[in-house]
Amino acid sequence: MSRAEMEKQGITILTGCTVNKVDKHGKEFTTHLSNGSSIASEQVMFAIGRHPNVANLGLENAGVAINPDNGGIAVDGWSQTSVPNIYAIGDVTHRVNLTPVAIREGHAFADTVFGKRPVQVDHATIPTAVFSQPEVGTVGLTEAQARAQFSHVDIYKTDFQPDQGDDVRPRHPHPDEARGRRHHRPRARLPHRRRHRRRDHPGRRASP
Numbered sequence: 566m567s568r569a570e571m572e573k574q575g576i577t578i579l580t581g582c583t584v585n586k587v588d589k590h591g592k593e594f595t596t597h598l599s600n601g602s603s604i605a606s607e608q609v610m611f612a613i614g615r616h617p618n619v620a621n622l623g624l625e626n627a628g629v630a631i632n633p634d635n636g637g638i639a640v641d642g643w644s645q646t647s648v649p650n651i652y653a654i655g656d657v658t659h660r661v662n663l664t665p666v667a668i669r670e671g672h673a674f675a676d677t678v679f680g681k682r683p684v685q686v687d688h689a690t691i692p693t694a695v696f697s698q699p700e701v702g703t704v705g706l707t708e709a710q711a712r713a714q715f716s717h718v719d720i721y722k723t724d725f726q727p728d729q730g731d732d733v734r735p736r737h738p739h740p741d742e743a744r745g746r747r748h749h750r751p752r753a754r755l756p757h758r759r760r761h762r763r764r765d766h767p768g769r770r771a772s773p
């Protein structure tokens with residue numbers, strides 16, 4: 566759905582490949598992709614990810630171990646490091662690098678160590694969003710992952726669209742529209758909602 570909307574706006578979406586190299590020729594760039602193709606453009610924006618900045622903190626001297634898999638400070642489910650009286654939470658552990666997750670890990674640590682209320686953070690169902698237009702958001706398992714884990718899975722599909730019958734445009738067009746430019750109008754009501762349900766096993770809910 567989001568992909569179709571973006572493609573309608575003229576955006577080309579390539580999946581299953583990444584950027585291998587970017588060459589600059591004068592004011593232009595050629596981006597070489599892992600699928601062997603290349604893209605010529607005037608600008609390139611490339612999100613390369615992040616890495617925990619744990620060098621030169623003296624962690625080795627304290628005996629705090631680094632997680633060899635992700636380069637962050639190694640912790641267990643209680644955010645405890647290899648040194649029992651040292652805890653690490655947030656991006657420095659390179660688990661799920663989001664603000665609400667860091668806050669939750671901090672709360673869980675404080676509850677556990679100072680509040681006498683042991684709490685572990687569940688990193689399995691964290692909602693994430695891409696602030697694109699339209700927005701993309703995910704939470705929990707993908708359909709493929711759910712099918713691999715559960716014998717019975719119900720699939721629901723929902724999409725949103727502006728309520729066509731509820732036209733709140735003023736009688737006269739905005740000056741931007743009169744000049745042929747797009748003008749953002751506030752919506753008067755919540756969008757109309759359509760639901761589709763695909764049932765693989767009628768009468769059964771998702772169960773382990």
Ligand SMILES: Cc1cc2nc3c(=O)[nH]c(=O)nc-3n(C[C@H](O)[C@H](O)[C@H](O)COP(=O)(O)OP(=O)(O)OC[C@H]3O[C@@H](n4cnc5c(N)ncnc54)[C@H](O)[C@@H]3O)c2cc1C
Pocket residue numbers: 622654655656657661662663664665667
């Ligand atoms: C461009 C960008 C966009 C993002 N957008 C989102 C978003 O939309 N939503 C979302 O949920 N998350 C977003 N994040 C991620 C979010 O910012 C982090 O997950 C969050 O800030 C982690 O909190 P933290 O406390 O672990 O680390 P930080 O917020 O990085 O705090 C670490 C602090 O430690 C300090 N520090 C570092 N080294 C030392 C040292 N040696 N001694 C003392 N202090 C030190 C730093 O100066 C910093 O103040 C974004 C991150 C980036 C980079």
